[in-house]
Amino acid sequence: MNDTTAENIxxxxxxxxxxxxxxxxxxxxxxVKRGIIKAIIGPNGAGKTTLFNIITGFFxxxxxxxxxxxxxxKKFKTxxxxxxxxxxxxxxxxxxxxxxxxENVMLGCHTRVPTSFMASGFRLPGAKRKEEEMRDRALNxxxxxxxxxxxxxxxxxxxxxxQKMLEIGRALATEPELICLDEPAAGLxxxxxxxxxxxxxxxxxxxxxxxxxxxxxxxxxNISDEIVVLNYGQKIAEGTxxxxxxxxxxxxxxxxxxx
Amino acid sequence: xxxxxxxxxxxxxxxxxxxxxxAGKVPAxxxxxxxxxxxxxxxxxxxxxxxxxxxxxxxxxxxxxxxGIGAYVSAILTTRFGLNPWFCMFIAVLITGGIAFLIxxxxxxxxxxxxxMATLAFGIIIFIIFNEEARWTGGPDGxxxxxxxxxxxxxxxxxxKYFYLVWSFVFVILIFTINLIQSDTGRAxxxxxxxxxxxxxxxxxxxxxxxxxxxxxAILASLAGSLYAHYLNFINPSTFDLFFSIKLxxxxxxxxxxxxxxxxxxxxxxxxxxxxxxxxxxxxxxxVYGAILLVVTIFLPNGLVGLPGMLKELFVRQKSNE
Numbered sequence: 182m183n184d185t186t187a188e189n190i191x192x193x194x195x196x197x198x199x200x201x202x203x204x205x206x207x208x209x210x211x212x213v214k215r216g217i218i219k220a221i222i223g224p225n226g227a228g229k230t231t232l233f234n235i236i237t238g239f240f241x242x243x244x245x246x247x248x249x250x251x252x253x254x255k256k257f258k259t260x261x262x263x264x265x266x267x268x269x270x271x272x273x274x275x276x277x278x279x280x281x282x283x284e285n286v287m288l289g290c291h292t293r294v295p296t297s298f299m300a301s302g303f304r305l306p307g308a309k310r311k312e313e314e315m316r317d318r319a320l321n322x323x324x325x326x327x328x329x330x331x332x333x334x335x336x337x338x339x340x341x342x343x344q345k346m347l348e349i350g351r352a353l354a355t356e357p358e359l360i361c362l363d364e365p366a367a368g369l370x371x372x373x374x375x376x377x378x379x380x381x382x383x384x385x386x387x388x389x390x391x392x393x394x395x396x397x398x399x400x401x402x403n404i405s406d407e408i409v410v411l412n413y414g415q416k417i418a419e420g421t422x423x424x425x426x427x428x429x430x431x432x433x434x435x436x437x438x439x440x
Numbered sequence: 441x442x443x444x445x446x447x448x449x450x451x452x453x454x455x456x457x458x459x460x461x462x463a464g465k466v467p468a469x470x471x472x473x474x475x476x477x478x479x480x481x482x483x484x485x486x487x488x489x490x491x492x493x494x495x496x497x498x499x500x501x502x503x504x505x506x507x508g509i510g511a512y513v514s515a516i517l518t519t520r521f522g523l524n525p526w527f528c529m530f531i532a533v534l535i536t537g538g539i540a541f542l543i544x545x546x547x548x549x550x551x552x553x554x555x556x557m558a559t560l561a562f563g564i565i566i567f568i569i570f571n572e573e574a575r576w577t578g579g580p581d582g583x584x585x586x587x588x589x590x591x592x593x594x595x596x597x598x599x600x601k602y603f604y605l606v607w608s609f610v611f612v613i614l615i616f617t618i619n620l621i622q623s624d625t626g627r628a629x630x631x632x633x634x635x636x637x638x639x640x641x642x643x644x645x646x647x648x649x650x651x652x653x654x655x656x657x658a659i660l661a662s663l664a665g666s667l668y669a670h671y672l673n674f675i676n677p678s679t680f681d682l683f684f685s686i687k688l689x690x691x692x693x694x695x696x697x698x699x700x701x702x703x704x705x706x707x708x709x710x711x712x713x714x715x716x717x718x719x720x721x722x723x724x725x726x727x728v729y730g731a732i733l734l735v736v737t738i739f740l741p742n743g744l745v746g747l748p749g750m751l752k753e754l755f756v757r758q759k760s761n762e
Contacts, residue, residue, distance in 0.1 A: 237641055263643035275638035277631045288631050291624060292643030298652060301623030302616040308623060315624065355643055 190215040190359055190390050191236070196245035198231055198414075205231045208245065209416035211409045213359070218381065218391040220401045222425075223411035224434060229394040230272055232411075233361050236392070237269050238262040249359070264292045268357035270348040272364050272394075278337035282328055282347055285336050286319035289354025294318075319354060326350040326380060342373035349380060359390045366397045378404050402426070410434070448701065449615070456607050460600045472716075474599050477671060479711045480606035484664040486691050486703035487610075487617050488657030493689075494697035495621065495629040496653045498548070501685050502559030505566035506658040508680030509536050510665025515583045515675055516576055525589050529666040533659050540658030541651065548650040551636065555654065563685055570677035582676025589670045602671055609667065613660060618700060629653060683726075687714070690729055693736050696743020705744055 191213040198206040206228040213219045221229050234240045236247055238259040246253045254262055268289075277285050294315050300308040323329040326346045331339065336347060345365055352360055365381065366374045378400050385391050385404075395401050401408065401422065408425045410418040412434040418425055425431055460473045485503055492498050513532035517523045523531075543562055547554040570577050577583065589596045589605065596602045620626055628649050631639040640646050669675050687710060695706025710729075718725045740746060 239637070239641075258645075259640040260643050260645045263641055269641050271638065275635045277634045277638065279634060280627070280630060284627055287624075288627050288639070288644070289642050291628060294624070296624040298620070298625055298656075301625050302620045304619045304623075312623060351642060 188214055190250060191392070192248040193232070193236070194246050194248070196232075196235060196242045196247065198228070198235060198240060199243045204414055206235075206242070206414040209409070209411055209414065211416060211419055213390060213392055214407075215358075215390055216385075216388060217406040218385050218393060218404055220393045220395060220405035220408045221411060222395065222398075222401060222408060223417075226413075227411040228414040229411060230363060231414075233269060233363055233392075233394065236361060237267055260292075263355055263357075266356070266358035267361065268352035268355045268359075269361040270345070270352050270363055270365060272367065274341070274344045274348060276336040276344055276348060276351070278335065280336060281332065282323065282334050282336055282339070283316070283319055283332040285347055285351050286322050286354045287315045289322075289351040290315040290318050291355075293354075293356055322350045322353050325353070325383070327376070342369050342376070345369065345373075345377065346380065349384070353384065353389075357389060359392060360384065361392045361394075363394050364396065365393070366395055366400050374400060449611075449618075452704075453611060456611075460603055473603055475712060475715045477599065477603050477606050478668075478715065479708050480603070480610045481664045481668050481671070482688070482691065482707040482711055483610050483704050484613055484667070485657075485661045485688055486695070486707045487613055487700065488660035489688055490692050490695075490697055490700060490703035491617060491621070491629075492653050492657045493692055494699070494702075495626065495633055496650050497633040498650060498654065499553060499556040499689070500559045500654065500657065501556055501682070501689070502543075502563035502566075503657070503661045503688050504680045504682065504685040505559075505563040506536050506540065506661035507665040507668070507684070508566060508570060508677070509539065510662030511669040511675050511680070512570065512577055512583075512665075513662075514666040514669045515586045518587050518670075519583060519585055520576075525587055525666075525670055526591075529663065532662050532666050536662035537655050537659045540655045544651045544654040545647075548654060549647045555650075559685075560682075563682055567677060567681055570680060577677070580677060582674060584674050586669050586673045586675065588673065606667055606671075609663065613663075614700070614704075621700065625649070625652075687729065690733050692743075694732055694743055696740075696745035698742055699745040702743045702745040709744075 189212040193209065193211055195208050195210065196206055197204070197208060209228070209232070221232065223229055231240065235242050238254060238257055241255065246255060248254070249265065249267060257265065277288065280288070294311050296308055296311050320329065320332065323332055326349060328343060328347060328350065331343070336344065339347060349362065349365065362381065365377050369377060374397060381391055381393070381404055393405060405422060408420065408422055409416060410425060410431050417434055418428045418431050459476060463469050463473045485507060489500060489503055492500055510532045513535055514525065514528045517528040517531060518525050543558050544555065547558040571580055596605045628639065628644045631642070631644060632646050632649060636646050691706035691710045692703060693706070694709060695704065696702025713728070714725065718728055721728055736743060742749070
């Protein structure tokens with residue numbers, strides 16, 4: 182068990198999530214190896230986003246455990262999990278719309294550059310230096326995601342494709358070891374999808390593990406190393422993209438069986 | 441980028457510095473310096489309340505109670521125990537901060553407007569205590585002979601001197617708060633206001649920040665209360681009733697809660713209305729406040745400070761229609 186924890190950054194074990202009588206997840210056990218891109222796919226209502234909400238601490242599962250770097254995350258609150266190295270984006274964009282592009286990313290730096298109430302209020306030299314440090318970090322990230330020229334725009338003014346990129350940038354600012362992307366290509370056109378895929382690969386190349394929920398099969402097949410397939414809250418298949426493509430259970434879940 | 445320029449602060453400071461001199465020259469506004477002392481005192485409260493409402497998105501209906509605790513702690517400790525007024529002011533701040541923490545911690549961990557309910561109840565309870573604990577507070581008659589303030593033998597014994605004292609406090613707090621808004625803390629607060637979910641998952645400890653701002657707003661109210669008590673040398677419970685809490689909310693709504701200047705403009709206008717311009721409405725004064733609140737919430741959601749922006753947008757839209 183111990184040698185696997187070093188290699189697996191995330192382990193989902195025996196997780197059950199029930200909302201009243203509705204069983205959203207039922208023990209979809211899987212592990213995520215450090216440094217890979219892993220995709221979670223499945224028809225609508227399969228429990229993918231619920232799973233994300235459990236991993237990032239928004240929901241406490243009815244049963245079971247999620248281990249991050251070998252430790253159960255059960256007693257950590259969402260913001261503590263973020264500080265420990267899991268970051269995420271949202272299915273429907275959750276940017277701080279009235280803040281600028283730069284400020285959105287700077288907020289992501291919040292956990293990494295701690296400041297204090299008094300020091301900020303009296304504008305002590307330390308606080309000023311930290312503010313500049315955050316700004317530099319945020320600008321670097323904006324360069325990486327290709328939004329550096331938009332840094333002073335309010336986030337609301339960006340087109341959807343760029344808003345999605347910005348969300349990823351904001352998540353990167355928390356310096357995660359694991360980044361959970363909830364449908365990064367949803368609603369994007371072909372070019373934007375291509376940009377998003379390349380960005381995800383570039384993030385992965387930096388050594389950040391990526392966990393991905395996505396409906397666009399082309400994206401999934403192109404970039405992921407491993408795929409987990411959920412249906413009605415249960416895992417029905419797991420493996421490489423090639424293996425999943427030919428898996429009859431998966432095809433049945435998506436397309437229905439040939440009666 | 442949210443930037444609050446230095447120029448408006450400098451202009452405003454200039455206005456405040458010459459105000460007593462101008463008021464002294466013009467007989468018609470001779471008593472305005474006195475009213476401006478109260479404006480300053482209320483500004484301290486509204487700056488904190490504005491931060492709480494506009495940036496952290498929380499409502500407190502109990503600011504009058506914190507204001508009252510500041511005033512009563514100062515009054516009781518100076519008159520009954522003969523302690524130094526500045527020391528009492530500090531003690532009052534500690535006590536109020538502690539109480540605010542105890543109220544805020546449980547109610548701000550929940551989503552929704554639990555703080556409004558908790559502070560509403562708290563305000564009523566404190567008002568009853570001020571009235572009933574006559575042994576300490578003098579009951580409905582209030583307390584008299586509260587000493588004035590002085591520093592190193594320099595007494596703030598005239599309206600003009602106290603005016604400058606109060607407004608010095610306001611400027612220190614104003615600049616501190618502006619710095620805060622423009623720092624990581626302010627960013628976190630604005631983020632919380634837009635999306636708690638997103639702020640949380642970016643590592644912002646949402647409840648910590650809400651509690652912090654609530655305690656800060658309570659401390660400012662307490663400070664204002666102490667300054668009030670040492671200025672009038674007399675306090676009674678009716679100053680600190682629920683209606684005053686609501687009046688503070690009207691100040692914020694009128695001035696605009698998303699901008700720190702809104703807190704100051706709102707405090708100024710409402711104070712002058714109630715001390716000077718609404719006299720012949722007598723008891724019907726409250727209807728005027730109601731009307732103001734109604735008009736502002738319907739037509740000016742960003743308050744008076746939002747008016748130029750709204751007009752500009754209207755103008756641009758009209759032009760593009762042509």
